[in-house]
Amino acid sequence: MVWPGRHRGGFTTAPATAPTAARSVPPPVLPAAVLALVGCEGRQSALDAAGVGAQEILVTGWILFAGGGAILMAVMALALYAALVRPERFPGRRAWVIGGGILFPVVTLTALQIHEYALARRLAMLAPEPALVVEITGYMWWWDVRYRVPGQEPLRAANEIVLPAGRPVELRVASADVIHSFWAPSLAGKIDMIPGHVNRLPMVAQRPGLYRGQCAEYCGAQHALMAFDVRVLPAGAFDAWMADQRRPVPEPATSVLARGRDAFFAFGCQSCHAVRGTEASGLVGPDLSRLGARPSLAAGTLPTRVETIAAWIQGAQHIKPENRMPSFDVMDGETLDAMAAWLESLK
Structure with a gap:
């Protein structure tokens, strides 16, 4: 892999990691390291929810995870019990099949489906006249951003999205070439960007900070290098930022x-x-x-x-x-x- 070095000298090759380093790690450490990395919080983590949509998705994820874990434990306990005891000491075999194999899955999955439908409806609820619309167009491989406020000229930017904390914002996403997918996991769910079609996603960022997003749909050779930053500012600071962005760039100082x-x-x-x-x-x-x-x-x-x-x-x-x-x-x-x-x- 090459990384940019000083521009006059072109590029320098990053030193390769010694192949013996990975083999020197004790095998039990590797699964623990993987689990630790999966659970890490950061500015591109669905486990570090900083938006209303991301918080609701996270809660639903924990419900599904906990429910699935409880069901797994119950099924394994029943399987172990059935394997160890004599058949005559396992009463109600037909009831277990009907109740555990039919009724329980139907009732549980139906309840989860209703919950997920309600969640999807809440996450997609659009304001009739949003105070701020952010139009995002995906290109191979960068992001064009336009801010639209009623009564003002659109403001254009790129590869960074700035949002006010605590205010509802409507994202309108599209693609100029191939299918992309907009995903800022700490703030909201993902949404596809389809050529010739505009998708709309409401978003409320709750906590100021710097977050990272990524194209979540393979879109070509440089798909992995199609990320963006989301900067969430306090509401007053966002208004000042918008006013400052509309000013022309200053004259060169030197x-x-x-x-x-x-x-x-x-x-x-x-x-x-x-x-x-x-x-x-x-x-x-x-x-x-x-x-x-x-x-x-x-x-x-x-x-x-x-x-x-x-x-x-x-x-x-x-x-x-x-x-x-x-x-x-x-x-x-x-x-x-x-x-x-x-x-x-x-x-």
Whole structure:
């Protein structure tokens, strides 16, 4: 596997893990490690619910898990009892078959089905006139985001979704090419993104923080590198964020940043990308107006830093093959540094 190194030197190969390391772990430790990893909480964990939808899904999951475990224990206990005792000491064999084999599954599964139907209905309940609509379009392999507030011009962003805590939001998702699936497990359930069709998902984020989402439908070679960040802000901070996002980007503060901005236009980047307050208004690629404030670059592929931005500009096709960003390996190092610094300054 290769990872981006300094842009002038291309890429460096990550040191391989010694093959004897895995064999040195005692066998009983491996299952315990797997179970520990499965149970970990984090910003992309369905076990760390921070939204109303995710909380209801988590409760239902625990109900199913506990119920399934109880049924398994009961069945194994009955099987053990039947195997150890004499047949004449096992009364009511016909009743056990009818009650345990027919009535109990029918009643239990019907109750669970009714509960799940009611849950799905609650999770899909849409507000008649949502105060905030976030339109998300999946591309191979990035996310185009537009915020729509009644009476205001739409606000465009990319690969990061910012939401207000405690306020209902309606997500409207679609795809521009193949089927994708939008999933932020800490906040809500997953929903498919289908070309030519808009699906709607209400969401209420409860706890401020930074969460991670992922495309959950295989969509091509770089499906694994199609992630996004969800930043949940307190309601007041979100309003301030929205107002700040509508302002044009500031003028370059130094000659280096000015050189980077000029290089951005000299190499034709404005043909694909937009930067608010400048002549760049491209729609083919992600909006870069606040690139430096986003936690990650290229749909979760790299952390956002000057070095990684430079590496991405120079070797996008090496880092994420077959994406629509060509590798610009023709500019000199100082120009590349300046352009990366200017993009990182857009916050």
